[in-house]
Amino acid sequence: MIRKLSERLSFTACVPEGSSSGTHVFLSLGSNLGDRKKFLEEALFLLQKNQFFIVQNSSIYETSPVGCEEGAASFYNIVTEGIWDSDAFALLALCKKIETELGRPADHAHWVSRNVDVDIIFFGEELIHTPVLTVPHPLAKERAFVLAPLAEIAAERIFPGRKESCRQLRERLEQETKA
Numbered sequence: 077m078i079r080k081l082s083e084r085l086s087f088t089a090c091v092p093e094g095s096s097s098g099t100h101v102f103l104s105l106g107s108n109l110g111d112r113k114k115f116l117e118e119a120l121f122l123l124q125k126n127q128f129f130i131v132q133n134s135s136i137y138e139t140s141p142v143g144c145e146e147g148a149a150s151f152y153n154i155v156t157e158g159i160w161d162s163d164a165f166a167l168l169a170l171c172k173k174i175e176t177e178l179g180r181p182a183d184h185a186h187w188v189s190r191n192v193d194v195d196i197i198f199f200g201e202e203l204i205h206t207p208v209l210t211v212p213h214p215l216a217k218e219r220a221f222v223l224a225p226l227a228e229i230a231a232e233r234i235f236p237g238r239k240e241s242c243r244q245l246r247e248r249l250e251q252e253t254k255a
Contacts, residue, residue: 077140077150078220080228084135085117085154098129098159099200101167102230104213104222105154106193108141112152115178115192120156122174123194128167129159134225142219143187155197155225164199168209171196197222201236212236217245220253 103123107115113136124130134155141148160167171194176182179191197213204211212235216222223246231243240248 079138081136098161102198108151131157134228139221153221
């Protein structure tokens with residue numbers, strides 16, 4: 077199940093002059109515990125507070141949990157596009173810090189319900205493969221909860237390392253799901 081809600085989370089556009097030297101980044105945010113919308117709003121606020129300059133957000137999508145424990149609540153998911161003036165590892169550290177600040181244990185189990193999850197989907201056009209970070213996110217092209225909001229705000233953007241746009245990947249996934 078994936079359902080587009082009619083709202084987008086508000087934010088203060090704060091892209092400073094001269095920020096074109098930063099890297100265009102796409103992050104996926106999700107929450108399925110507590111006040112899901114509030115957790116997403118707080119994560120966006122903390123990103124901005126830490127010099128992640130938001131360009132735009134997708135609508136909120138309500139989605140079925142993937143790989144979580146039985147009976148897990150549905151997720152609210154968004155994708156945010158922003159500009160980041162440091163490297164991908166500094167952004168990863170910030171994402172993990174935000175998750176922890178909002179109540180997700182640093183040593184959390186994989187595939188469980190969470191207050192908030194913040195993942196780097198794209199970091200410019202970079203392809204990164206290290207033990208701690210893989211970009212593009214290795215499961216992004218297989219996840220409707222990432223592709224639907226991503227295609228909403230970056231439909232024609234070519235997925236780094238592939239020859240398909242975000243829209244094409246979303247459409248292919250929809251066809252595979254129907255089959």
